[in-house]
Amino acid sequence: MSSALTNLTIGDCRSLIEKREVTALSLAEEYYAHIENQDARIGAFLTLSKERALQQADRTDRMAVEGQLLPPLAGVPVAIKDVMSTRGVRTTAGSKSLATYIPAYDCTAVARLEAAGAVILGKTNCDEFAMGSSNENSAFGPVRNPRDRSRVPGGSSGGSAAAVAADMAVAALGSDTGGSIRQPASFCGVIGLMPTYGRVSRYGLIAFASSLDHIGPLTKTVKDAATILKTIAGRDPLDSTSADVRVPDYVAELEQPLGALKLGVAQEYFGEGLDDEVRHAVESAIDRLKSLGCEIVPLSLPHTAYAIPTYYIIATAEAASNLARYDGARYSFRAAGVKSLSEMYRRSRDQGFGAEVKRRIMLGTYALSAGYYEAYYLKAQKVRTLLARDFQEAFRKVDAIVTPTSPTAAFRLGEKSDDPLAMYLADIYTVTADLAGIPGISVPCGETQQKLPIGFQILGKHFDESTVLRIAHAYEQASQTAS
Numbered sequence: 001m002s003s004a005l006t007n008l009t010i011g012d013c014r015s016l017i018e019k020r021e022v023t024a025l026s027l028a029e030e031y032y033a034h035i036e037n038q039d040a041r042i043g044a045f046l047t048l049s050k051e052r053a054l055q056q057a058d059r060t061d062r063m064a065v066e067g068q069l070l071p072p073l074a075g076v077p078v079a080i081k082d083v084m085s086t087r088g089v090r091t092t093a094g095s096k097s098l099a100t101y102i103p104a105y106d107c108t109a110v111a112r113l114e115a116a117g118a119v120i121l122g123k124t125n126c127d128e129f130a131m132g133s134s135n136e137n138s139a140f141g142p143v144r145n146p147r148d149r150s151r152v153p154g155g156s157s158g159g160s161a162a163a164v165a166a167d168m169a170v171a172a173l174g175s176d177t178g179g180s181i182r183q184p185a186s187f188c189g190v191i192g193l194m195p196t197y198g199r200v201s202r203y204g205l206i207a208f209a210s211s212l213d214h215i216g217p218l219t220k221t222v223k224d225a226a227t228i229l230k231t232i233a234g235r236d237p238l239d240s241t242s243a244d245v246r247v248p249d250y251v252a253e254l255e256q257p258l259g260a261l262k263l264g265v266a267q268e269y270f271g272e273g274l275d276d277e278v279r280h281a282v283e284s285a286i287d288r289l290k291s292l293g294c295e296i297v298p299l300s301l302p303h304t305a306y307a308i309p310t311y312y313i314i315a316t317a318e319a320a321s322n323l324a325r326y327d328g329a330r331y332s333f334r335a336a337g338v339k340s341l342s343e344m345y346r347r348s349r350d351q352g353f354g355a356e357v358k359r360r361i362m363l364g365t366y367a368l369s370a371g372y373y374e375a376y377y378l379k380a381q382k383v384r385t386l387l388a389r390d391f392q393e394a395f396r397k398v399d400a401i402v403t404p405t406s407p408t409a410a411f412r413l414g415e416k417s418d419d420p421l422a423m424y425l426a427d428i429y430t431v432t433a434d435l436a437g438i439p440g441i442s443v444p445c446g447e448t449q450q451k452l453p454i455g456f457q458i459l460g461k462h463f464d465e466s467t468v469l470r471i472a473h474a475y476e477q478a479s480q481t482a483s
């Protein structure tokens with residue numbers, strides 16, 4: 001199991017380093033030793049960036065020795081999902097097509113973490129191009145759930161969730177297009193926050209579906225999620241979709257009393273397919289929030305039933321277009337022994353992409369093709385607007401909405417891999433927030449009889465991560481005192 005030194009929060013790291021009880025260098029080394037011990041069993045990391053990490057730790061230690069004011073994440077060991085570009089460090093997106101790709105620049109979110117003092121330990125395993133809900137679509141093998149190694153950690157940010165859950169990183173970055181931060185967080189028993197669309201720059205994020213992609217933190221505590229969000233949020237001139245909206249001090253706002261917040265509970269999120277143990281745990285979480293003074297408001301989000309087909313048309317259409325760039329001509333995998341340019345494209349893509357990615361490219365290309373565009377893509381865009389309007393209506397009446405994160409706890413490796421539809425249904429409660437562009441967080445709320453973590457989700461208004469975090473924090477504090 002973990003030594004005390006790897007079971008830390010951001011605040012713990014900071015105070016240890018500030019008081020000079022531990023150096024950033026020894027802390028990084030401690031985490032690497034733990035990764036070396038544990039990760040053969042879990043498979044969370046694809047690449048370790050030791051040289052870069054130790055140089056960064058050394059910079060922090062020199063600042064500490066000189067008595068300089070330390071930045072907010074000084075010496076905090078973090079892990080980065082391998083869909084975010086890291087200068088000089090291999091970035092694969094879980095795909096054979098990028099197995100040897102070494103970016104020349106950093107993703108803005110990574111650069112901001114590092115500028116705040118964080119130590120980037122390495123890159124975490126994920127479903128290929130973030131397409132999946134179990135991490136089984138990685139070209140580099142699955143990740144195992146640290147709570148039960150016969151089960152999946154969720155996906156697509158499975159490596160990031162497992163790394164935090166198994167104390168191999170204090171925090172991690174993940175990406176969420178249809179649930180990929182929140183669902184693995186719930187399967188592994190950690191916090192996962194998807195910010196509002198546009199809140200965090202995606203510069204340097206390997207694109208899956210550009211109108212849905214988000215970067216956000218996976219952490220052990222809500223406060224740590226607030227700290228990371230504060231660090232990475234805000235306008236970035238390198239990403240024209242990043243919003244020029246004031247970034248509040250999420251950490252300071254956590255402590256504001258909840259007051260009489262109105263929490264919506266939508267019947268559509270508690271229907272068929274929801275596992276009984278998950279339902280009970282989420283209902284108890286709602287009861288606890290009620291006892292903290294929140295008013296529970298039953299409501300309806302009537303277009304929810306269309307979310308999965310809508311998502312799987314829009315996401316695949318955008319993916320088909322985004323993935324056109326992996327043609328073997330420049331940085332992606334190139335097939336050997338080809339005789340013509342078109343054969344190079346064909347064979348490189350055939351050999352470089354895995355089955356799920358090919359399925360998505362075909363689905364997306366079909367949905368965009370002449371003759372079908374109106375029936376599928378255009379229709380999906382219209383339904384997306386209806387789904388977003390459901391939330392707009394609801395947020396006229398309530399401050400936030402509480403739902404399960406996933407219909408079940410972690411499933412077994414292989415359980416759904418031959419049934420894409422069953423796998424897609426695992427995203428039923430998460431894709432809606434991506435489609436509407438609103439923020440959402442998954443917070444642990446107990447476990448099944450088999451000791452598998454259960455998570456519940458809090459959804460908020462556009463750019464109102466503060467309220468979402470505040471509710472999550474109040475719940476977390478109350479459950480710690482209760483247990």
Ligand code: GLN
Nearest residue numbers: 130131132177178179180
């Ligand atoms: N599971 C969903 C999918 O496969 C979501 C993935 C994601 O959020 N990146 O598309």
